[in-house]
Amino acid sequence: MVLDLESLYTDLHRHPELSYQEHRTAQIAADGLRERAIEVIDGVGRTGVVGVLKNGDGPVVLLRADMDALPVLEETGLEYASTERGIDLDGVDVPVMHACGHDVHVTCLLGAADALSATREEWRGTVVFLFQPAEELGSGALEMIADGLYERVPRPDVVLGQHVAPAPAGTLGAHAGPAFAATDDVLVTLHGEGGHGSRPESTVDPVVMAAATVMRLQTIVSREVAGGETAVVTVGTMHAGTKINIIPHEATLGINIRTYDSAVRDRVVAAIDRIARAEAAASGAEREPEVEVTDSFPVLYNDEAATERTMGAFRSAFGPERVLDPGRVTGSEDVGALATAAGAPIVYWLLGGLDPALFRNAVANGTTDAGIPSNHSPHFAPLIHPTLETGVQALVVAAREWLARSGEPSAESADGPAQTRLVPRLDA
Numbered sequence: 001m002v003l004d005l006e007s008l009y010t011d012l013h014r015h016p017e018l019s020y021q022e023h024r025t026a027q028i029a030a031d032g033l034r035e036r037a038i039e040v041i042d043g044v045g046r047t048g049v050v051g052v053l054k055n056g057d058g059p060v061v062l063l064r065a066d067m068d069a070l071p072v073l074e075e076t077g078l079e080y081a082s083t084e085r086g087i088d089l090d091g092v093d094v095p096v097m098h099a100c101g102h103d104v105h106v107t108c109l110l111g112a113a114d115a116l117s118a119t120r121e122e123w124r125g126t127v128v129f130l131f132q133p134a135e136e137l138g139s140g141a142l143e144m145i146a147d148g149l150y151e152r153v154p155r156p157d158v159v160l161g162q163h164v165a166p167a168p169a170g171t172l173g174a175h176a177g178p179a180f181a182a183t184d185d186v187l188v189t190l191h192g193e194g195g196h197g198s199r200p201e202s203t204v205d206p207v208v209m210a211a212a213t214v215m216r217l218q219t220i221v222s223r224e225v226a227g228g229e230t231a232v233v234t235v236g237t238m239h240a241g242t243k244i245n246i247i248p249h250e251a252t253l254g255i256n257i258r259t260y261d262s263a264v265r266d267r268v269v270a271a272i273d274r275i276a277r278a279e280a281a282a283s284g285a286e287r288e289p290e291v292e293v294t295d296s297f298p299v300l301y302n303d304e305a306a307t308e309r310t311m312g313a314f315r316s317a318f319g320p321e322r323v324l325d326p327g328r329v330t331g332s333e334d335v336g337a338l339a340t341a342a343g344a345p346i347v348y349w350l351l352g353g354l355d356p357a358l359f360r361n362a363v364a365n366g367t368t369d370a371g372i373p374s375n376h377s378p379h380f381a382p383l384i385h386p387t388l389e390t391g392v393q394a395l396v397v398a399a400r401e402w403l404a405r406s407g408e409p410s411a412e413s414a415d416g417p418a419q420t421r422l423v424p425r426l427d428a
Contacts, residue, residue: 003114005388010080012103016069016096018086019134022047025067029131032110036117045144051129058125058404062156065105066135072097075378100375101164108391125403138297141337159339159346167352168359169383173324174349176307180300181258183332188253191287197245209283210251220271232258258330300336303345310347313401353382
């Protein structure tokens with residue numbers, strides 16, 4: 001069956017699913033693998049799907065894509081825009097959108113499965129195609145591991161994957177070493193004394209307390225993190241009250257932290273705790289706030305040697321002008337857990353998905369930060385072509401670099417890593 005990348009992608013984009021609810025997407029992935037005579041194991045880590053393509057003796061390569069979407073109301077205006085809704089983990093009805101590009105990831109991994117299964121005579125080894133749930137919660141990879149992933153499939157020698165990003169379509173980029181930031185979610189509950197809105201003097205207003213806390217939190221990065229260090233502190237949610245004329249009893253803040261260094265991370269968490277308690281005391285609250293770290297996952301560390309080997313294969317296949325070092329990314333990823341659990345190196349790269357002309361105009365106008373929709377934006381809309389083709393080719397080139405070639409003893413010769421030329425060099 002010929003795989004139509006565009007039709008597959010637009011279908012997935014129209015039908016996004018929230019974390020651990022990726023049933024339709026998982027079925028599409030499983031069916032696509034089975035159609036190519038690839039062994040399928042589904043229901044791993046709830047909704048995860050894994051395909052195993054064994055093709056003789058040789059290395060084991062794991063290729064990963066995440067499947068879940070976000071509670072975002074799409075505003076792209078695309079003909080294939082999502083109008084789906086779902087129920088989140090708190091039981092709230094929310095709009096759902098592939099605002100982070102995981103539909104691109106699923107499409108490209110199925111495209112890679114199609115290409116690798118069709119060229120089995122050219123390589124030897126085993127490819128594991130892993131479709132992961134719940135990356136947006138930071139728990140999907142760990143859930144699959146806890147569910148016996150590496151007892152069901154061969155343990156990989158390398159873990160490879162990609163993430164679509166607002167960079168020019170047709171480009172690829174990876175940073176060796178600390179590549180994606182660690183992330184921590186902190187929930188702060190501030191306790192006041194509620195009452196009638198007409199008599200604030202008889203209350204301790206947690207809304208005012210929360211507002212003061214939000215403003216004070218902005219000083220952590222600007223005044224407690226050195227210029228040579230990196231940290232991001234974002235208050236993503238703020239909830240309080242049920243009615244306009246009632247001062248509530250409590251307010252909650254949902255705070256997200258991004259860091260690369262554990263000492264910086266500990267300092268930021270301690271500062272959040274200190275500020276919340278100080279603002280509560282300043283407001284006269286009798287009850288101290290509750291500060292809880294609810295979710296965390298570590299820095300994604302791209303193995304230096306493995307990254308250079310894989311990027312070398314990209315430079316050979318695509319041309320050096322299309323392979324970049326984007327530097328460290330303050331976004332976070334849980335894919336590193338798959339490599340850590342296997343004791344294998346990881347290479348995780350960015351896949352450009354933006355109209356190159358739009359990117360050039362933004363650079364010329366100095367609006368690359370504000371003028372280009374980024375991941376998690378309701379306006380995020382990757383360019384279909386050549387993003388999908390480049391993403392498929394990148395996964396295939398990377399996998400073939402690590403797999404053994406037919407008729408050769410290994411993927412590496414005495415002269416060093418083989419540089420795959422599976423795909424023709426494309427115009428920049």
